[in-house]
Amino acid sequence: MGKVFISYRRDDAAGYARAIYEELTERFPPERVFMDVDAIEPGLPFDEVIRNAVGQCEALLVLIGARWLAPGADGRSRLEDERDFVRLEIAAALTRKIRVIPVLLDGTPMPKEGELPEPLRGLVWRNAIEVSNTRFNADVSRLAEVLARIIGDTLQANTPPGQAQAVEVAPSAPVTASPMVSASAAGSVPPHEPAATAPVQPPQAGKGGRTLLVAGLAAVCAAVAVFSLWPGRGPTVPSSPDVATPAAQPAQAAIVLPEYGVVLGSDRTLEAARDEIRRAGRNGVQGAKIYFRNGYFASIAPAATQAEVDRILVIVRAFRHDAYGARMATWCVRPRVADGYIECPGTGAAD
Secondary structure, eight states: OOOEEEEOHHHHHHHHHHHHHHHHHHOOOGGGOOOOOOOOOOOOOHHHHHHHHHOOOOOEEEETTTTOOBOOSSSSBGGTTTTTTHHHHHHHHHHHEEEEEEETTHHHHHHGGGGGGGGGGGGGGGGGGEOOOHHHHHHHHHHHHHHHHTTTTOTTTTTOOOOOOOOOOOOOHHHHOOOOTTOOOOSOTTSSOOOOOOOOOOOTTTTTHHHHHHHHHOOOOOOHHHHHHHHHHHHHHHHHTTTOOOOOOOOOOOOOOOSEEEEEEEEESSHHHHHHHHHHHHHOOOOEEEEEEEEEEEEEEEEEEHHHHHHHHHHHHTTTTTOEEEHHHHHSSSSOOSSEEEOOOOOOOOO
16 A cells, blocks of 8 residues: 655644644554654665655655745755755655645745756646645545545545545345244244134033133133233333432533644653643743644644634744644544543544
8 A cells, every 4th residue: 555755844834744644644544644754874875765765655745835945044945955855855756756746835836847946847737735724624634535546545434524434334134033932832823913812612501601701711811811922022020119220420521622722742642742831831822731632642722813823833833843723623523531631532524
């Protein structure tokens, strides 16, 4: 099965890269999505390491934000540097005929052919997809559908609500009803029809009224026996006043999520997430809580408006470049309280 590689610049789209990575790893197995070429060992040629990593993928996402073309310290485009990681990633994918998808962030236009070095000019001829903060979940869901077709995989069971997967149900084997046998074994009882009771013989002449009474009582007893053995009728069990019915357990109080949140970071341990909250607090960001989703503990600061999200991001990105804003109702579906954090077992729904 194919894999997906996310190419981005840390000072341009680190927050979007992390958010897209988290959304895609909820829809595909995490090992199928690469975001970074981690820890290139000393002495290894980094250009070969990058080419090999890209070569294992079926699709390369090129995240292009407002600073993607920003010049380096020397005033030249960083893409002009043959050792630039982003340049190496895109060039390797174009050379190997891997599907390259430009992802334009928040209205960033596609670069012009003249703004790119020769090895990357094929990028401008690739159809792009747009991803914005206001339509993030819907845009990423559309991207995931495209990737599923490319890498030949199906979305996982935690696909967002509204995108239900088709489930094939095997036909059930026919059920054969077990025959009922009457207690007297006098003959079979046709289904859905009560057994016929024996006709009451008229009293013989001379027997008197007592014979008639005995015959009547016999007929009543036979009718009661048939009725009690009829399918679906069981003995009536009287309710005992000594047995108390268990009281219904009180439902957990609904968790009220903030309208927006700023994801300060995603960590593997609860303590690391607490450290992130303490660092944010020292920088003036208060009220952050810990959420658990997709195997990570995310420290999230609440925000009531998009303007407040932007204000918090200005503060946080001074020490955490991959912070990003999210709409909490779709970021954390079906929240529930756990020990020291809020668990988000559901997946973000499309806007």
